[in-house]
Amino acid sequence: MPEKPYNHEEIELKWSASWDAQPGLYQAADDGAKPRYYVLEMLPYPSGRLHMGHVRNYSIGDTLARYQWMRGFDVLHPMGWDAFGLPAENAAIKNKRHPGEWTRSNIAHMKVQLRRLGFAYDWAREVSTCEPEYYRWNQWLFLRMMEKGLAYRKISLVNWCPECATVLANEQVENGCCWRHETTPVEQRELVQWFLRITAYAEELLNDMQQIEAGWPSMVLTMQRNWIGRSEGAEIDFGLCGSDEKLRVFTTRVDTIYGATCVILAPEHPVSKQFCTGDLAVRLKAMVDDQSRKDPENLVKDGFFTGHYAVNPYNGEEVPVWVANFVLWGYGTGAIMAVPAHDERDFEFCTKYGIAIVPVIRPVDGVLAVSPTEPFTEYGVVENSGEWSGLASSEARKQMAARAKAEGFGEASITYRLKDWGVSRQRYWGTPIPVIHCDTCGVVPVPDDQLPVVLPADVELTGKGKSPLASHESFVNTTCPKCGAAARRETDTMDTFVDSSWYFFRYVDPQNESLPFDPARVAPWFPVDQYIGGVTHAIMHLLYSRFWSKVMRDIGLVSVDEPFKNLFTQGMVQLNGQTMSKSKGNIVDPDEMVVKYGADTCRLFTLFAAPPEKNMDWNESSVEGQYRFVTRIFKWVTRNADATDGSGENDARALRKLHQTIAKITSDFDNRWHFNTSIAALMELLNELQACEAGMSPAVRQECAGKLTLLLAPFAPFVAEELWATMGHAGPVFKQGWPVCDPELAREESLEIPVQINGKVRGRVNVPNGSTKEEQEQAARADDKIQSLIAGKEIVKVIVVPGKLVNIVVKG
């Protein structure tokens, strides 16, 4: 067969149409006949167009999915849409289009893009979170959480983004600003809000990390561990002078309590308000409202004495009660005991205001400081602390907390940085929270058989004022399911992170109308074998998903503790070292790439440019290199596929490289996913085959053409399918068996090994593969050049690493 020219457009459009016409092509059999493999990529927000980050994420996942098909697994590879969210509302306001219409047309376009790129998704399992068929189960699950006390309402200070006109979860606040509006400071507002009790699972979220330690990047686990922020300590009640009330503080260093020289309250603490009257009330108000507290980096410690005193329960000493801007209301009890001798912050504060500094801990091998110039914050030996003096810090912590418990003025306690997940959003385009407010019955859950609470379509969006649903009368006005009286619907919607916290379960049973999914169908697919997405979701999405899975397990829907066995976080796609973004105007459009070079080239380039976990820079001229590679491989295979001539003197050489390449790529897949080196190995193979071509027999040409096509298939599905069909084989190519390396054929007959003298390479000798140490040493010594270099010198020793090198150590 003469070589064919490579026409990417013709080939890709042809196979694209063919694959689209076979809806069952990428479906999992789900019958247990083959071992199952679940490849999951984070579902996109339907913003309108795919960006290069999507292309990279999905190229990695698709390559893995196709490889696992070829390895004989029953692969589940679904895709869906994280379709609720604020951008749809904003776009609707701007363009006077309904958010649903905007979202659905975006989905339609992006789906075309995904298909054009050749990603092998089972579209029969497509999930779109803005459809009532999906979000009714958000509501159903929310009601189950209410029943278990895991969803609750409370008044609290919450993060409010004025730009979004809604509340944000703690996880959605970055540097005091909204995660979507990086320059908009988040305000604190006191509102009644719905919360999910993620803190009830704090301990489990920490402990179960050992189940996924092997399969998750340690950085993500560390970030989650820090976010949860478990801290062991004690809560201690200080008496208030002239009152029966107590003031509770949290400390991790109760062993230092004899050094406490004041108690400090957060400005928001109720006792602060109680103690501050007259002028102090004005100072307090100013401190509460002070926006600069949002920026902890530049916050200057500031505080004032309330005029009140508290009593240290251990030694009866009276200490002044202060209010200070650096004490956080949201952590611990919102009040601390200040031990300036043993805490950096307390030292800074007390030095500034001339509060006494009393050292009570000495270094294990040192003496107690007299008038310290800096705090000693490490563990040591307790001194000047009554009966506890002489104890080691760690021991004193335990014993002193036990005493507090025994005498009723405190107890050992564990505090978390993690707070409950605020899920209320005062926006339209989200899942309505399924409760009804009745004047007589209070908060009443919507009964299951009335789900879903459907978002009304006819809503006026202005972006101003309160939640759009609140002014929709026919939505708001309803009757109480309990007493039948007139009542009002809840008008807040759920955080969209609820939607993405369990969608991966729904994929397994996406049409289920009586449950979120059938537990029996879901069980065999979990945990997900491989989850792939950006590290930006390390805390929010991944922590919420872990939490939600545990709740579903406790409801009896799921049998695993952890949803994702293996997590892979891919790097960002950048242009000239900068993140691509609309505001910077440096977006590379995948569509243009596909038109110009084809999907195969686009995919190969994203995989070749860098290992998948690293950030990669988009460089158009490098893309052309991939196009050249695809063209060369296409031409080589088409002109050799049914070759009839050739001597065969290069057969062994060609087959050796072929089988070495099979081993290399298989190992890349199984061990580390460095597809850049896999593709480099394919290039090396092609270079070698071109060099050998004239001397290859027809049978070996065909053999190499076929295997090369199979090795290429996970990376460049279109051209591989075309070549496979050209060779007259039945497809699809990604369901063929993955080539197996024959170690005999891959084996090198002789090896060139370097000969070093004193660790410097001085020559190279050829030895038969499998030579003994002695044979290698002999070959090295026999080399003319080596002989002349060691002549007359004393050989101290000779190190031989079989197949690797010979190092002769000489003296003189």
Place this chain on the structure above:
RNA sequence: GCCGGAGUGGCGAAAUCGGUAGACGCAGCAGACUCAAAAUCUGCCGAGGUACACCUUGUGUGGGUUCAAGUCCCACCUCCGGCACCA
């Protein structure tokens, strides 16, 4: 400040277990083909030297361990990510 990760040619990178540093590709240079160009093919391509099948030097900096260090240890510098008054 604390916790991670990284630093290798002009560029993206490779070296997976301490054993030939720079595979593979991009860009560049030279040549072949061509009236010419593009495409394609061949060769060269870290730096310095040179007798060009050779020598010296070289993986952020400075030390160390080792027959041997990009890789291990100590100290430091720079960049990226996360956390950051969490008591």
